[in-house]
Amino acid sequence: MKECMKDARKKHAIGEERYLIIENMKQLYDYSQLQSVLNGFDYLSDARVQMYEKHKEDLHLLKKVYRKNLDREMYNRMFRSGEEGSYCAYSNSTNSVDSLAEAKKYRRNMKKRSQKDRSGIS
Numbered sequence: 001m002k003e004c005m006k007d008a009r010k011k012h013a014i015g016e017e018r019y020l021i022i023e024n025m026k027q028l029y030d031y032s033q034l035q036s037v038l039n040g041f042d043y044l045s046d047a048r049v050q051m052y053e054k055h056k057e058d059l060h061l062l063k064k065v066y067r068k069n070l071d072r073e074m075y076n077r078m079f080r081s082g083e084e085g086s087y088c089a090y091s092n093s094t095n096s097v098d099s100l101a102e103a104k105k106y107r108r109n110m111k112k113r114s115q116k117d118r119s120g121i122s
Contacts, residue, residue: 007019039051059087062087063075063079066078066079
């Protein structure tokens, strides 16, 4: 309901004809953005799978270059640490050494709690 009132105010402020032009331009822009994301696919899920597969291939190649040309410490900094500029920080990965340690600590603490505490029942 609020959205309809906002639209009515906008129409009144700029005029019906201008509002319709802007609305059509917005629909065209939204459609072009969606087509950009779909990348030729009919379904968003298919496009996302293709993006994931491309990312997977690129990551494999990047790791190969790191292993071949850099030492173990540089590899670990890029792929196993959460420090700024690392792949883990970029991808919000939970596979960093720090994240794994935190996850293990959390699981260990959960084991110590009673079933009642874990289920959230008071």
